[in-house]
Amino acid sequence: MTETTDDLAQGEKRLETYLGRHARGEDPMPEAAPLLQWIDAHAGGFASVLSHDLKTCRKIVYDFSRDGDVVLGGTSDPARQTDIMFAQMAQEDAPVGVGRYREDRICYQSPQFKTGGEARSQHLGIDLFLAAGTPVYMPLDGVVHSFADNNLPLDYGPTIIMEHNPEPGIRFWTLYGHLSRESLEGIHVGKAFAKGEELCRFGDYPVNGDWIPHLHFQLICDLLGKQGDYYGAAKPSQWDVWAAICPNANLILQMPENVTASRAGQ
Template structure:
């Protein structure tokens, strides 16, 4: 059984003990599946380059659809990364999103869905980057899993210690504002990894589309934990 299958089996076995990542009421809250690919004709290069306008578009989309959060993005081939040279490379620009985004307001609490320890953390303070980032390490049955939380508030890093125990649904952070989260409309980048090598406080959240098959071997679908579907309303753990 490969690592992703082991993870899926563990989650299915222990589903009642898997916690939330953000506050969410399945009976009443609605989630909007945000499409940030070229197929979304509402997104122009000018719009995504203007952070304030991009944020207003997200807020209006959620409000018009009466949704608490916007969600989605795993292995999505996005156009929005033209807004930062951070994603440009000589041979092929990075446009493949490797995690799931949960779009909402600054200050929203973020929780650990599994028990673990603080592996590492850093403020990746560059335009287009994660900003404050936390990586947790989880010891599952026969498997080590890492979870990454990006675009956090700077206060989220205060007092953290490597190796610090984290219980399930322990609040680990809050979402950052545009001035501290890498210059993005407020959202959480949530990503799972099976191996992160010697990475500390950072791990790529966007990769080359040509390397998708390699990423799929190491980066499971976060929906294994979130248990969401692309519909309105959406029910699940979140």
């Protein structure tokens, strides 16, 4: 599955429209308002994407905006970092580790994340860290929009994008990245999954892009013509625009902890 040239061109035009609105001091994407209102009205009805109840289970919220005990991506050894992270989680009796939305990450400073001199370094999704093979469940009904194995180093690895049309006029997508290759077996565009049904499983390094095993979960209001892949981080100078296109995924995950970095990324 690949994007058509026309779809991508139309997506680029829409992105330029959003950027232009923001430059004029306007709401970058007013089209997203009904979706956000719908999500807010149905916040109590989403299923957990994990077998753990994310509203109540214990977690460690990590900071990847600076060097620490656990280093994400870059030139780090994912096996060693996985051992360190999971030992910390076990010591704290926390079954889930979390990577924050809006975090300006040092691991996104390599050339593949840079265009025009500025890195796409500010995280557009939320990461959930558990062991490889962990099942992922649908938070609400949806159908497969697209999928791909994005197998470059530090990319998503196997990825599924789900489309949701919960009622007339409401349409959005959720992205599930860093999956196992087995997660793509039997998948086809248009395949329906019900709320609470298992969709996929966490991948292991190096299949998952060579990261500590985790799920990258992202909420998307406009796919911009893309299929099977999407921007997982934004240029800090364009954050307000991308935050409108990809609102905080915790609107669906509903974790009570502060899983959003400050404007400074700290």
